[in-house]
Amino acid sequence: MKLGKAFYQHEDAVFMARALLGKVLVTRISGLLTSGIITEIEAYAGIRDKASHAFSNRYTSRTAPMYLNGGIAYVYLIYGIHSLFNIVTAPAGIPHAMLVRAIHPLNGLDIMQERRSSKHSKDIAGGPGKVSQALGIHYSDSGEDLQGDKIWIEDRGIVPHADEILSGPRIGVDYAGKDALLPYRFIYHYNA
DNA sequence: TATAAGATTTACT
DNA sequence: GTAAATCTTATAT
Numbered sequence: 001m002k003l004g005k006a007f008y009q010h011e012d013a014v015f016m017a018r019a020l021l022g023k024v025l026v027t028r029i030s031g032l033l034t035s036g037i038i039t040e041i042e043a044y045a046g047i048r049d050k051a052s053h054a055f056s057n058r059y060t061s062r063t064a065p066m067y068l069n070g071g072i073a074y075v076y077l078i079y080g081i082h083s084l085f086n087i088v089t090a091p092a093g094i095p096h097a098m099l100v101r102a103i104h105p106l107n108g109l110d111i112m113q114e115r116r117s118s119k120h121s122k123d124i125a126g127g128p129g130k131v132s133q134a135l136g137i138h139y140s141d142s143g144e145d146l147q148g149d150k151i152w153i154e155d156r157g158i159v160p161h162a163d164e165i166l167s168g169p170r171i172g173v174d175y176a177g178k179d180a181l182l183p184y185r186f187i188y189h190y191n192a
Numbered sequence: 193t194a195t196a197a198g199a200t201t202t203a204c205t
Numbered sequence: 206g207t208a209a210a211t212c213t214t215a216t217a218t
Binding site: 080 | 197198199201202
Binding site: 053058060061062076077078079080081139 | 211214215
């Protein structure tokens with residue numbers, strides 16, 4: 001069920017993003033289990049992608065986890081407010097990362113609602129900052145191994161049909177010039 | 193040491 | 206539809 005290290009080794013960022021749609025992201029943080037199907041994701045393709053923090057081989061204490069072997073988390077703080085959760089893929093030295101933009105809640109919906117203190121259960125995890133908040137992921141979790149018992153990804157046999165996947169340009173990356181136009185965003189229209 | 197800007201969300205007009 | 210919130214990180218003195 002839990003995806004092993006081998007799953008994350010593919011070097012094609014777009015392939016990995018599509019492969020992660022329909023997979024189940026699970027966290028057990030302070031003893032509370034929450035999970036959801038990944039329904040929206042964006043690919044950030046390493047050093048040649050201007051929108052990526054690792055563009056032009058930029059290596060800092062923040063981006064360091066992206067350069068490690070695939071199958072770990074890259075989490076960072078944006079706008080001083082939101083933690084954004086990414087899945088690091090590809091072998092060591094290739095800094096690819098997949099930003100999880102939305103999930104469809106499965107386990108622990110009540111816990112997520114409490115964390116989000118939101119009455120709108122429909123909008124509980126529809127946005128990258130909301131996903132992290134609902135699952136209890138914090139930017140201090142960056143570099144966490146996805147083979148551990150805190151954050152991991154499972155295959156529950158959900159395979160999106162080609163008709164259920166849309167792709168398009170990424171969000172909020174206008175500064176990236178023509179890389180902002182790349183169709184690296186994938187949406188899975190999951191029907192419960 | 194200082195400054196500018198950001199893979200966004202939320203509340204308010 | 207517009208703007209404020211809020212603080213780390215990267216880059217420059």
